[in-house]
Amino acid sequence: MKKILLSIALVAMSVFSMSALSFKVEVNGVEVKDGDTVEITELVDSDVLPCKAMVPHVKLTNLTANPIDAIAEGEFTELADAGSGNAASMIQFCFDSCYTVESVVGSLGGGSCSFAPNEVREGNRAHIEYMPAYKGDGFWAVEEFFPGVSVFKFTLRNSADSSDAITINIKFNYTGENAIDGIEVDSAAAEYYNFQGVKVANPEKGGMYIVRRGAKVSKEIVK
16 A cells, blocks of 8 residues: 555656646757757858857747746856957847847846747747857958857746746857858848948948948948
């Protein structure tokens, strides 16, 4: 009888522990569990940063029938070396709002977000944007990305119950196999900026400016 009761208790504890976590998290369509590491290697056009970046879209699901107020936290645990570049990596992660994390190992950033009952959040409402270490005049005019590995730890935590949380590690592995020497431009209307980031309505001939056409950015001399 004691063995039976013990078995029932263990099953009950197991069910309770399985139901304790309210968040289901997917990265690139694959479900990840607490403590998992996801590796991202591809540079794509960014919707937020004005140049190419590594953009994992994080699909988040509230598995409960109750609304959840959550805390989204993120920090670098490893950071690629900029080498002879001018800047280290930068990152933003967006859940309700976008948060920029300082390019320093252990520097914590984040904020609050909320999930309606059974809500699924993805796309523009759930993503992380990482730009590798680079050389250039600010991220408006990137000349070259530097190969390297950065690791970003992301935690989604129920603000009402700190034990109800999931943490995943996103490993951004830029190998340099498709190194970018500049930023391509398209046929969108050109917007001109000086090197302090101030928009210039009437650029002077012969002057060098940062030029933005749609999502593409380049450094050009006006002819």
